[in-house]
Amino acid sequence: MSIPLPSSGLLTEPISEDKLTVSIGPQHPGAGHFRFMITVEGDTITDCVPDPGYVHRGAEKQTEYRNYVQSIPVLERSSLTDVTNIIMPFCMAAEELMGVQIPPRAKYLRMIMSENQRIISHLYWLGIQGIFLGHSTMFMWPLGDRDVLIDLGQMLGGARITYSYVIPGGVRNDLPSGFKDKAFKVYDYLESRLKDYERMFFSHPLFLKRTRGVGVLPRDEAIKLGVVGPVLRASDVRSDVRIDEPYNFYDEVDFEVPTFKECDTYARCMVHLIEMRQSMRIIRQCLEKMPQGPVRTKVTMTQRAAAGEAYSQVEASRGAMSFHVISTGGPKPYRTKISVPSFRNLIALPRLLIGSHVADMPAIYWSLDYWPVEADR
Amino acid sequence: MAESATGTDVPSREQSISSEFSQFGEKAKVAFTKKNRLKVMVRREDLVDIATFVRQKLMFDHCTNVTGTDFPKEKELEITYHFGSTDGAGLRGMILSLACRVPSGDPTLPSLISIFPSADYHERETAEMIGAIFTGHPKLGRFMLPEDWSDIPPMLKAYRLPGRLEAE
Amino acid sequence: MVAEQVGASASEQKKQGPASGRDGPGLSILVGKAKEVIQQAIADPITYLANWGRTYSLWPVHLETACCSIEFGAVSGPRFDAERFGVLEAFGSLRQCDLIVVHGTVTRKMAPRLRMIYDQMPEPKWVIAMGACSITGGVYFDSYNVLPGVDQVVPVDVYVPGCPPRPEMLVDAFILLQDKIRNSNIR
Numbered sequence: 248m249s250i251p252l253p254s255s256g257l258l259t260e261p262i263s264e265d266k267l268t269v270s271i272g273p274q275h276p277g278a279g280h281f282r283f284m285i286t287v288e289g290d291t292i293t294d295c296v297p298d299p300g301y302v303h304r305g306a307e308k309q310t311e312y313r314n315y316v317q318s319i320p321v322l323e324r325s326s327l328t329d330v331t332n333i334i335m336p337f338c339m340a341a342e343e344l345m346g347v348q349i350p351p352r353a354k355y356l357r358m359i360m361s362e363n364q365r366i367i368s369h370l371y372w373l374g375i376q377g378i379f380l381g382h383s384t385m386f387m388w389p390l391g392d393r394d395v396l397i398d399l400g401q402m403l404g405g406a407r408i409t410y411s412y413v414i415p416g417g418v419r420n421d422l423p424s425g426f427k428d429k430a431f432k433v434y435d436y437l438e439s440r441l442k443d444y445e446r447m448f449f450s451h452p453l454f455l456k457r458t459r460g461v462g463v464l465p466r467d468e469a470i471k472l473g474v475v476g477p478v479l480r481a482s483d484v485r486s487d488v489r490i491d492e493p494y495n496f497y498d499e500v501d502f503e504v505p506t507f508k509e510c511d512t513y514a515r516c517m518v519h520l521i522e523m524r525q526s527m528r529i530i531r532q533c534l535e536k537m538p539q540g541p542v543r544t545k546v547t548m549t550q551r552a553a554a555g556e557a558y559s560q561v562e563a564s565r566g567a568m569s570f571h572v573i574s575t576g577g578p579k580p581y582r583t584k585i586s587v588p589s590f591r592n593l594i595a596l597p598r599l600l601i602g603s604h605v606a607d608m609p610a611i612y613w614s615l616d617y618w619p620v621e622a623d624r
Numbered sequence: 625m626a627e628s629a630t631g632t633d634v635p636s637r638e639q640s641i642s643s644e645f646s647q648f649g650e651k652a653k654v655a656f657t658k659k660n661r662l663k664v665m666v667r668r669e670d671l672v673d674i675a676t677f678v679r680q681k682l683m684f685d686h687c688t689n690v691t692g693t694d695f696p697k698e699k700e701l702e703i704t705y706h707f708g709s710t711d712g713a714g715l716r717g718m719i720l721s722l723a724c725r726v727p728s729g730d731p732t733l734p735s736l737i738s739i740f741p742s743a744d745y746h747e748r749e750t751a752e753m754i755g756a757i758f759t760g761h762p763k764l765g766r767f768m769l770p771e772d773w774s775d776i777p778p779m780l781k782a783y784r785l786p787g788r789l790e791a792e
Numbered sequence: 793m794v795a796e797q798v799g800a801s802a803s804e805q806k807k808q809g810p811a812s813g814r815d816g817p818g819l820s821i822l823v824g825k826a827k828e829v830i831q832q833a834i835a836d837p838i839t840y841l842a843n844w845g846r847t848y849s850l851w852p853v854h855l856e857t858a859c860c861s862i863e864f865g866a867v868s869g870p871r872f873d874a875e876r877f878g879v880l881e882a883f884g885s886l887r888q889c890d891l892i893v894v895h896g897t898v899t900r901k902m903a904p905r906l907r908m909i910y911d912q913m914p915e916p917k918w919v920i921a922m923g924a925c926s927i928t929g930g931v932y933f934d935s936y937n938v939l940p941g942v943d944q945v946v947p948v949d950v951y952v953p954g955c956p957p958r959p960e961m962l963v964d965a966f967i968l969l970q971d972k973i974r975n976s977n978i979r
Contacts, residue, residue: 324955
């Protein structure tokens with residue numbers, strides 16, 4: 248059987264006098280585990296070629312060799328800042344195929360963990376955005392406050408980051424005693440810190456100068472390119488999986504989905520800030536509303552899923568995360584295809600960088616919240 | 625492959641969209657209808673026409689995912705496009721899947737990036753991982769795998785992870 | 793002699809360092825350490841000075857390999873401050889750095905780049921393999937694109953297990969590496 252393979256060619260370019268190709272590679276303080284090559288003429292970027300795949304670990308292939316519960320650690324580590332939200336659609340798809348209903352208390356606990364994870368992810372984003380713009384206090388403060396929230400997650404999940412809390416059938420364990428009071432204290436503290444961040448960073452004149460009007464992605468382009476998450480919401484589209492297709496109990500709590508008309512980098516940063524506040528609002532309501540009851544429906548390790556397909560989507564920290572799981576009736580998935588928000592937003596990177604200055608590159612690149620580990624799976 | 629509809633009570637939005645496909649007759653066969661999900665099987669010759677219909681008449685405006693699956697028993701690859709809608713009236717949260725089966729010996733099918741630009745990187749990744757060839761795509765080639773990858777595409781079932789038990 | 797003065801002032805600093813009200817086992821440990829320092833300083837002053845300089849200013853390269861980089865970010869954060877050990881992530885060129893912390897999984901695409909970066913760093917240089925993925929491949933050990941362990945590509949000095957390791961473990965790794973450097977011959 249001969250399948251013609253796509254050719255893998257080396258990149259060759261003739262050397263010219265005014266154009267310079269810069270490879271912003273994996274070893275670069277401004278790139279993370281990702282490489283993109285920009286062509287620069289003077290101070291303007293004229294071309295951008297992204298080169299992902301440096302952290303491509305083949306998690307999709309590995310889920311074909313493991314059953315549904317065993318696949319959780321493999322998938323979880325695909326997106327370490329956003330652990331709960333990446334395994335949630337997989338569990339939802341598995342539960343749909345297995346025909347398992349999860350108890351309502353488990354849904355509320357999933358919401359609490361998911362929103363806590365969203366705040367943690369946004370704080371990490373904020374830290375790196377600060378250091379990319381040269382504001383090193385804005386690196387230290389969010390990372391320090393993030394540790395307080397990680398302690399809260401540790402109280403519930405057991406480990407600092409990779410707690411594998413959400414499993415097919417529900418969640419692993421119930422709230423420990425004293426969690427509710429501690430959570431309220433932590434979130435009151437974080438509210439006051441967010442006010443400090445606003446004063447220190449978000450209303451700083453240099454931040455405003457570097458982000459207002461920079462990297463504008465108009466509304467129709469955003470929809471055409473298929474971007475998701477805060478990038479889409481900053482381009483004046485009120486779209487969020489939590490309101491478009493509510494899962495768990497998102498239709499029973501009040502929260503706002505922020506949108507901005509400016510469509511620039513500043514709008515994307517402000518969307519992150521407002522979402523942190525809304526997440527705290529959701530968690531407070533969940534902690535009040537939760538019913539008593541079991542937190543898990545028993546799903547064994549070798550439980551078989553019905554033959555069929557399931558496509559489930561969830562609002563992760565960076566946007567809509569979806570899983571397409573195909574099953575042929577066995578205990579292991581036949582095919583898992585993950586659609587991560589970072590990969591879907593990557594298409595906006597060349598579009599935004601071309602025509603902008605080199606100095607605007609860190610601000611634009613990180614405002615897209617592209618997490619290479621997640622995009623490469 | 626057996627597709628099972630796990631919902632007996634199908635809401636009307638999905639039914640009305642699936643009845644729109646009846647105008648294509650044999651060219652578009654609805655595989656299953658579930659809550660917020662609809663899957664339609666098409667042939668590769670009709671893929672561009674039906675995708676244009678989905679874009680312009682049904683108002684689905686972006687591609688969320690492209691899945692490539694290998695079915696070695698039937699010697700076929702199934703390429704599934706998943707579309708979502710942001711601006712279409714009442715279509716938020718709905719995912720329409722167009723699936724196309726191609727023989728493994730000749731895995732060519734037309735690229736849809738002229739109709740759905742959001743499918744660009746998804747098609748590149750599927751081409752690399754499963755060996756499908758999207759004719760009309762300007763840049764298929766090494767994308768995520770290392771530059772010196774010289775083995776068969778890894779998502780094929782013939783590529784087995786070393787030392788593991790049998791896959792599903 | 794210069795070395796004696798260095799040794800003497802170091803021992804004096806060590807005696808006056810902690811709270812003056814402490815006595816008992818703490819003091820004897822201090823005295824033992826001070827003796828060790830003076831012996832090393834007198835026996836081979838150049839080595840002692842060179843190692844002392846290298847130990848307390850380990851600068852890691854900014855190369856993030858995979859997901860353990862988040863815990864490395866937390867280590868640089870205010871709670872587990874790495875800068876108090878001299879580990880400052882120098883955002884400049886890698887020609888000024890002497891430490892690579894391999895954060896997690898090394899894929900086959902990243903491996904040649906890792907080796908290139910290791911070769912570009914000037915001597916002396918050390919490698920910390922952080923996370924289970926860089927020791928044996930971790931959760932992804934059977935994947936098609938993952939190296940089962942980074943010591944196939946670069947020589948490793950300290951292994952830190954965990955997935956991801958807690959920041960305290962990484963700090964302990966820095967201290968272990970500092971012990972190793974202090975007791976090594978200069979090359």
